[in-house]
Amino acid sequence: MKTRPRQLHAFLLVPLAAVLLAPLVPTASALPRQRPANPRGVADPRGIADPRGIADPRGIADPRGIADPRGIADPRGIADPRGIADPRGVFDPRGPFDPRNPARYMYALPATYTMRAFGGINYYYCSGTYYYVYYINGQPVYTRATIVNGVPTVPPRPM
Amino acid sequence: MHTPPLPLRVLLATMLGLLAPAAAPAQISPEARAVADAVSKKLSAAPTVAVTARHRISPGLHIGAAGGSTPIELTVQRPNRFHAIQNAGPETRELAYDGRSLCLLYPKLGHHAIEPLRADSIEEFADRALERFGFRPPVAELLANDVAAQLFRDADSARVFAGESVGWTRCDRLHIEQQGLTGDLWVGAKDRLPRRFRLTFTDQPGNPTWDIRLSNWKLGAPVDEALFSKRPPAGSQRAPLFKSR
Numbered sequence: 001m002k003t004r005p006r007q008l009h010a011f012l013l014v015p016l017a018a019v020l021l022a023p024l025v026p027t028a029s030a031l032p033r034q035r036p037a038n039p040r041g042v043a044d045p046r047g048i049a050d051p052r053g054i055a056d057p058r059g060i061a062d063p064r065g066i067a068d069p070r071g072i073a074d075p076r077g078i079a080d081p082r083g084i085a086d087p088r089g090v091f092d093p094r095g096p097f098d099p100r101n102p103a104r105y106m107y108a109l110p111a112t113y114t115m116r117a118f119g120g121i122n123y124y125y126c127s128g129t130y131y132y133v134y135y136i137n138g139q140p141v142y143t144r145a146t147i148v149n150g151v152p153t154v155p156p157r158p159m
Numbered sequence: 160m161h162t163p164p165l166p167l168r169v170l171l172a173t174m175l176g177l178l179a180p181a182a183a184p185a186q187i188s189p190e191a192r193a194v195a196d197a198v199s200k201k202l203s204a205a206p207t208v209a210v211t212a213r214h215r216i217s218p219g220l221h222i223g224a225a226g227g228s229t230p231i232e233l234t235v236q237r238p239n240r241f242h243a244i245q246n247a248g249p250e251t252r253e254l255a256y257d258g259r260s261l262c263l264l265y266p267k268l269g270h271h272a273i274e275p276l277r278a279d280s281i282e283e284f285a286d287r288a289l290e291r292f293g294f295r296p297p298v299a300e301l302l303a304n305d306v307a308a309q310l311f312r313d314a315d316s317a318r319v320f321a322g323e324s325v326g327w328t329r330c331d332r333l334h335i336e337q338q339g340l341t342g343d344l345w346v347g348a349k350d351r352l353p354r355r356f357r358l359t360f361t362d363q364p365g366n367p368t369w370d371i372r373l374s375n376w377k378l379g380a381p382v383d384e385a386l387f388s389k390r391p392p393a394g395s396q397r398a399p400l401f402k403s404r
Contacts, residue, residue, distance in 0.1 A: 108250065111249075115269060121396070122269060122396040133268075133270050133396070133398045134398055134399055134401060135263060135272040135292075135398050135399065135400040135401065136401050136402070136403050137292070137293035137294050137401075137402060137403050138263065138292060138293065138294030138400075139294070140265060140268070140270065140398070157399070157401060159403045159404060
């Protein structure tokens with residue numbers, strides 16, 4: 001008879017402990033983006049459903065969006081002028097200075113440029129295109145040269 | 160169409176001129192004037208000035224001649240000689256001005272521009288370079304012979320906020336406002352040398368900034384005079400220098 005109330009008391013301790021410890025249990029607010037290890041932070045506008053994952057190197061300012069078919073391993077970067085419809089794939093060795101669509105002018109040369117002289121004038125040769133340098137507003141502007149009889153000629157200033 | 164006789168036209172023009180609102184005088188506080196004058200006095204007294212500038216430009220703000228973010232070493236010899244070099248690997252660039260001709264060099268890319276340009280002072284050089292070639296030399300306002308006049312040119316108002324810091328240096332911040340632009344110049348409270356210069360473009364979306372940190376000031380130190388008349392190496396190609404249309 002003495003053991004019965006003691007058993008009942010021990011039985012009641014279980015729900016009591018559950019009630020007392022409930023606030024300590026992690027709550028549903030621990031969604032993926034609130035995890036401390038998530039480097040994107042809660043202000044990341046991409047949302048938790050973004051399939052690119054936190055290791056996506058393109059950053060939150062990437063305008064290409066999650067539907068970009070090139071995938072997160074695309075090394076070309078957001079400044080790539082070829083556009084997302086480019087079918088050549090990310091490992092195309094021809095690079096953004098593709099001769100099929102060369103820039104009319106640019107402010108810097110790619111690392112692979114070479115200098116070639118024609119008629120005493122130096123041109124900068126990049127991926128099949130010749131550029132001539134002007135200084136405009138204190139800055140070099142490499143301007144696409146037109147080819148006449150197989151030789152580059154000085155182009156008109158672009159601006 | 161009836162035209163009033165000449166005396167009447169003169170009278171009308173005079174009356175309209177009197178009725179038109181006069182340009183409001185700039186609201187420059189005495190403290191702001193005192194800080195700018197102290198900087199001006201300190202820098203103009205030195206026959207040579209050398210300083211290192213590191214700058215950061217907000218994304219979206221296009222300042223063509225600003226180049227990359229690597230430090231720029233600036234050297235000035237009064238009254239009108241100016242040299243700047245930015246060591247940036249293949250994009251290393253240099254500006255040399257000896258009072259008679261302006262030379263811009265990209266020695267590692269093998270091209271340069273050189274044009275005659277006469278000026279009797281640093282401020283005149285900066286104004287003429289802007290007028291003819293579309294750019295101002297870096298921080299020319301602060302290296303001018305009269306810094307105060309340069310800072311308050313076109314200013315609508317100016318005031319001072321004391322007790323701010325740049326790094327470990329206590330500074331006074333000179334805040335200058337003008338149409339479409341505000342400038343904040345942090346000046347060392349003790350040595351009166353500029354430590355930071357921030358331009359905020361208030362007429363552009365997002366109010367982008369051009370933030371320049373100034374360090375390693377050397378006033379009156381000997382300088383290599385050959386810097387100002389530096390010329391390109393053999394084989395460099397001369398390129399035309401223009402202002403955009």
